[in-house]
Amino acid sequence: MVDANLTKAIIEGCKYLGAGICMGIGAIGPGVGEGIVGAHAMDAMSRQPEMVGTITRSMLIADAVAESTGLYSLLIAFILIFIV
Amino acid sequence: MAKKRRLSRFGWFLIIYMVVYVVIAYFAIKTMEPLTGVGNRWIIHFGRFFFWAVNPMTLIMSWALMALLIFIGYRYKKKQKLIPDRKQSLIEWILSFIYHDMVEGAFEDKEFARKTVFPFAATLMLFVTFSNILGGIPGVQTAVEHDHLKSFTLFQDTWYSPTSDLNTNLTYALMVLFVAHGLAIKRKGFKRYLKSYIEPFIFMLPLNIIGEFSKVISHSFRLFGNIAGGGILVLVLSYMVKYFILPVALWGFFGFFVGIVQAMVYSMLAVAYISVQTEG
């Protein structure tokens, strides 16, 4: 049989490794998405400076939606670290 | 024009709150223990099956919020005037933002938007906003070990917000789903409602069904991830810096800014789902 301590150590390590990978890869998508949203919002603002308020609000909401996948991975990372 | 401004009762309350917070946090930091049980919830079981259990903190905070909102509404109705004072115009500004910017534009039938959708969306928005903001105010927190309450800790974390419990979010998302479909059946008739599932062609049926359920999942987990994940992040970071100034900024960001934006997103998506189902 495998040593119980070794198993526990491997599980511990894999938890942190999984959390790190989860967070790292999961942050790519929201980053790209928010970048695109921000870029287009800037574009729209420079084209129509009088609409800045509306565009900013829409941009924040779009950011919040684009961020959600990143937050799922954050949640899973937390679950891996603290709960599992 | 030098106008002498007296502190209101709320101002005194805030000052006392802050002073008590600073004093208690000082002793709390002195006797700080290692961070354990992050993300565990206090659960009371009353049956063998996993469903027969409640999260007392969620219920307590929900009731407190409900009491607060109903109190505000009662005061509003009692003191309503044609020419509003400051508090009344703040309340009316928030409600007219919900009504005019979120609900009214999404529906052709203004009477339907006004009578049915507006109370639903506004209640969702108000409840979620206030409960998210609770996650930005330092308060009483429970320390938990294996689902059992170990102790109450004061001012080591923010108040427990009901939206950081999946029960609330998933339930409300499911409720939005059922309300949307129910209103769709009521307004369009059962035949046209069923026809909307095979809209472009018949092979889209499974995709449409999966789409409806994925809406629920993304709708609820977005809010849950933001509030619960943000809460844990803030807790861990504040523990790391020994509650040195940084938590204030984090509470402001995660509690107020992210909280209000996410509440807006949550209720806007709810309105959009209902509108897609009933208008399409």
Place this chain on the structure above:
Amino acid sequence: MLSFNFTSVLQIMNFIILMVLLTKYLYKPFLNMMDERKNKIASDLSKAEEFRKNAEVYREEMRKELERAREEARRIIESAAERAKRFEEEQKNKAKLEAVKMIDDAKREIEKEREKAFQSVRSEAVSIAILLVKRILGEQIDIEVKRRYLEDVMKELNK
């Protein structure tokens, strides 16, 4: 953390209670108040428009009235001025006539005085001449004849 349990049912009940109570206390009064305010603003605006129109009419009337009053005043002033002018003219004419008459009177008076003076001077001269002639010639010639003769001479001289 991801426990899904009986709390959800209670949360739905909470939501429904909250929705019902807030509809009663917050949303209905709010929407009614919005409607009331809208109606009030609309009615106030229409009332203001009405008042404005009325004011326009009144102003037009006022303007006409004022115009008329001004016309009247001008006419009155004109007639008064004319009358004044006429009166002045009259007075002037009258004064002129008076003056002319006065001058004529004065002239006549002077003429009369002069005539009288002449008369007296002439009679004086005649008497003196007679006296002289009497002295020189003595009492030889009849005084009456001489006087007639002298008077004739005087008349001759006067011409």
